[in-house]
Amino acid sequence: MxxxxxxxxxxxxxxxxxxxxxxxxxxxxxxxxxxxxxxxxxxxxxxxxxxxxxxxxxxxxxxxxxxxxxxxxxxxxxxxxxxxxxxxxxxxxxxxxxxxxxxxxxxxxxxxxxEPEELVNIVERTLTKLLIRILEPQLHVFNEEEFKLLQSIAYCKDFPDLVRKTGISARELRELINSLKLKGFENDPKNYDILRLQALVAMLLGYNKGPHPASELDPKGD
CATH class of the missing domain: 3.40.1350.10 (Trna Endonuclease; Chain: A, domain 1)
Structure with missing residues (x-):
């Protein structure tokens, strides 16, 4: 410049x-x-x-x-x-x-x-990409086991909390989460916040569509 x-x-x-x-x-x-x-x-x-x-x-x-x-x-x-x-x-x-x-x-x-205009464009592009990243998985259909996993993810604040509340080993949970990758979900536990947001949106859309499998977790639990 x-x-x-x-x-x-x-x-x-x-x-x-x-x-x-x-x-x-x-x-x-x-x-x-x-x-x-x-x-x-x-x-x-x-x-x-x-x-x-x-x-x-x-x-x-x-x-x-x-x-x-x-x-x-x-x-x-x-x-x-x-x-x-x-x-x-x-x-x-x-x-x-x-x-x-x-x-x-x-x-x-x-x-x-x-330039200030460039900053606005960067923010807009970043938000657009994030929204696509969050919403794209919702185009897929989930089976019962996948939806239960998403419910568990939605109720847990981070990956260690998910391990603790589900009683499933960290290794097995990583494998289960990795299986969601083909449907556009974040598969790296380090980016759990993104994965959780994707799961929350999936649950909301699931509620809107009608009955869904009950979560095996207690959402009010510690």
Whole structure:
């Protein structure tokens, strides 16, 4: 990604971060002049609780030089200094931020490379894939033993709980769960939450369709 485009992206996400923290962005890329000469540029001016903040946005980690810059720029406009970045370049930067009373807000290493629209698309795609993963097994027909197994899974909070409540060995349960793989169910006990959600949906649809085998587990049991 080109540095200029990357910086623009970071500033957009920085604005969202400020809004989440209760700030209102009142000006972008403010030029500071003295005797009609540009002496500084502040990435963002923000307001919160009646106070004005000069905000510097950095795509990388903040250095001692960066902190001096944001502190000086803030003084020029009589504002409080904030810097948004990925983290401190070193211990000296961290100590200077404390000494100068510069507020530091951290960006995720991942978010700085994405436009807000890209984040929305990623979330939408992820949710769509998850819904397909949960609902796809429901296209199949389950026999009585499979439905009993799904009921047991639905009532148990995790795999050890399933072993304890069913009285079936962990090895045998893994084999039984693995047999559901062909019908689209999660077969790794490490992803038990997904498997349990699939089982819960199967039970709900089973209830809606009519009678189903009674669970051998007591859903109110410990």
């Amino acid at each position: 080109k540095p200029k485009l990357r910086g623009v992206t970071v500033e957009k996400i920085a604005k969202l971060l400020l809004e989440e923290e209760g700030f209102t962005v009142i000006e972008e890329r403010k030029r500071v002049k003295r005797n009609n000469i540009d002496v500084a540029e502040i990435d963002l001016l923000a307001e919160k609780n009646g106070e004005v903040y000069a905000v510097e946005v950095k795509a990388g980690r903040v250095s001692v030089t960066d902190l001096r810059q944001v502190y000086t720029n803030a003084k020029l406009v009589e504002a409080r200094p904030i810097i948004i970045c990925r983290g401190y370049a070193d211990k000296a930067a961290e100590e200077l931020a404390k000494a100068l009373n510069v507020e530091v807000l951290f960006l995720s290493d991942y978010l700085i490379f994405l």
